[in-house]
Amino acid sequence: MSNPNSFDRSIKIAPSILAADFANFGQEIEAVEAQGADWIHVDVMDGHFVPNITFGPQTCSAIRPHIKSVMDVHLMIAPVDPYIEAFAEAGANFITAHLESGPHIHRTLQAIRGAGAKAGLALNPATPVEDVAYLLDMVDLVCIMTVNPGFGGQKFIHSQVEKTRKLRDLIGDRPIHIEIDGGVDPTTAPLVAAAGADVLVAGSAVFKGGSVQNPAPYGDNIAAIRKAAQAAQ
Numbered sequence: 491m492s493n494p495n496s497f498d499r500s501i502k503i504a505p506s507i508l509a510a511d512f513a514n515f516g517q518e519i520e521a522v523e524a525q526g527a528d529w530i531h532v533d534v535m536d537g538h539f540v541p542n543i544t545f546g547p548q549t550c551s552a553i554r555p556h557i558k559s560v561m562d563v564h565l566m567i568a569p570v571d572p573y574i575e576a577f578a579e580a581g582a583n584f585i586t587a588h589l590e591s592g593p594h595i596h597r598t599l600q601a602i603r604g605a606g607a608k609a610g611l612a613l614n615p616a617t618p619v620e621d622v623a624y625l626l627d628m629v630d631l632v633c634i635m636t637v638n639p640g641f642g643g644q645k646f647i648h649s650q651v652e653k654t655r656k657l658r659d660l661i662g663d664r665p666i667h668i669e670i671d672g673g674v675d676p677t678t679a680p681l682v683a684a685a686g687a688d689v690l691v692a693g694s695a696v697f698k699g700g701s702v703q704n705p706a707p708y709g710d711n712i713a714a715i716r717k718a719a720q721a722a723q
């Protein structure tokens with residue numbers, strides 16, 4: 491488990507509750523944390539920016555007391571700005587908005603930090619990594635989407651490994667996390683870890699085979715991803 495306020499580039503595994511039992515988020519979160527999760531990744535979808543709907547700030551508030559580690563909220567919504575305050579009040583440590591979510595992402599990032607959260611910037615697979623250049627001093631995390639956002643269980647897009655490497659160069663010494671989201675498993679994790687990523691989101695690869703009643707597979711899955719990534723870092 492890690493502290494949202496300390497920065498390092500060690501590998502952090504962030505299970506996405508998109509792959510958990512939606513009727514039982516509290517216990518699912520407690521189970522993956524007990525099994526070694528470093529952060530909890532919370533996917534918010536609006537059926538407009540992405541073709542799927544999950545939940546909003548009220549669910550985030552409800553699950554917050556179950557998260558001992560870091561609450562990493564990934565907003566796949568447009569517009570973002572009217573909802574930032576609500577997600578900050580819900581207790582998000584990181585609030586990540588998509589660069590593609592509107593014309594004023596600079597303002598959005600300012601508003602996230604202004605609300606007291608750490609600011610994340612997510613890039614869809616087609617977005618050039620150079621687009622982050624004038625935003626790097628305003629972010630605490632950049633999320634490279636290695637699938638098209640909207641659904642769990644999709645295939646990892648390999649072109650994003652080179653993009654991750656370029657992002658690592660652009661970041662230089664700045665204390666900015668590189669997060670990878672989509673299709674992360676023990677086979678793909680080493681590719682992005684070698685390219686410079688430190689936060690690995692994984693939904694299906696963490697929750698497969700386990701349950702609240704039988705949480706040991708969660709631990710095995712997390713350990714397998716971590717081991718593969720650490721060996722490549």
Ligand code: DX5
Nearest residue numbers: 639640642643672673693694
């Ligand atoms: C996709 C979400 C991801 C997704 C990851 O839109 O942002 O967090 O749940 O799921 P897997 O690991 O199954 O690709």
Ligand code: ZN
Nearest residue numbers: 533564671691
């Ligand atoms: Zn996500």
